[in-house]
Structures are given as C-alpha cells and as structure tokens.
Amino acid sequence: MESLYLLIPLSVLIAGIIGVLFWWAGRDGQFDDLEGPGHRILHDDDTPPQDPS
Structure with a gap:
C-alpha cells in the first residue's frame, strides 16, 4: 500500500x-x-548525377 503513495x-x-x-x-x-x-520516398530519384563534360 505504501508503494502507491509513490507510484500514483x-x-x-x-x-x-x-x-x-x-x-x-x-x-x-x-x-x-x-x-x-x-x-517523397516513392518519388526518390536514385540516378547518379550526369557529368557535364
């Protein structure tokens, strides 16, 4: 019973x-x-970036 005085x-x-x-x-x-x-998870673009050269 005394533990209820702490737990409540x-x-x-x-x-x-x-x-x-x-x-x-x-x-x-x-x-x-x-x-x-x-x-955003469904439309995630996993393609690596293209080199501009």
Whole structure:
C-alpha cells in the first residue's frame, strides 16, 4: 500500500510530462505534413548525377 503513495504521483507526473511534450510538438509544427514524407520516398530519384563534360 505504501508503494502507491509513490507510484500514483509519479505516474501523474510522467503523464503530465508526456502531455506537455505532445503539446509542444504540435505547436512546433511536427504534425503539419503527415503525407509528405511517404510521397517523397516513392518519388526518390536514385540516378547518379550526369557529368557535364
């Protein structure tokens, strides 16, 4: 029972930290373009550059 006095506030603190980090990432623009990286992988150009000579 005594361990609950430590575990409950610790879990609330960790959940609060995760919430703040999620809010910060959302305000920073981390979730603005969710489809762009997937499309960039499909249209990746793997051909080597041509020599201008």
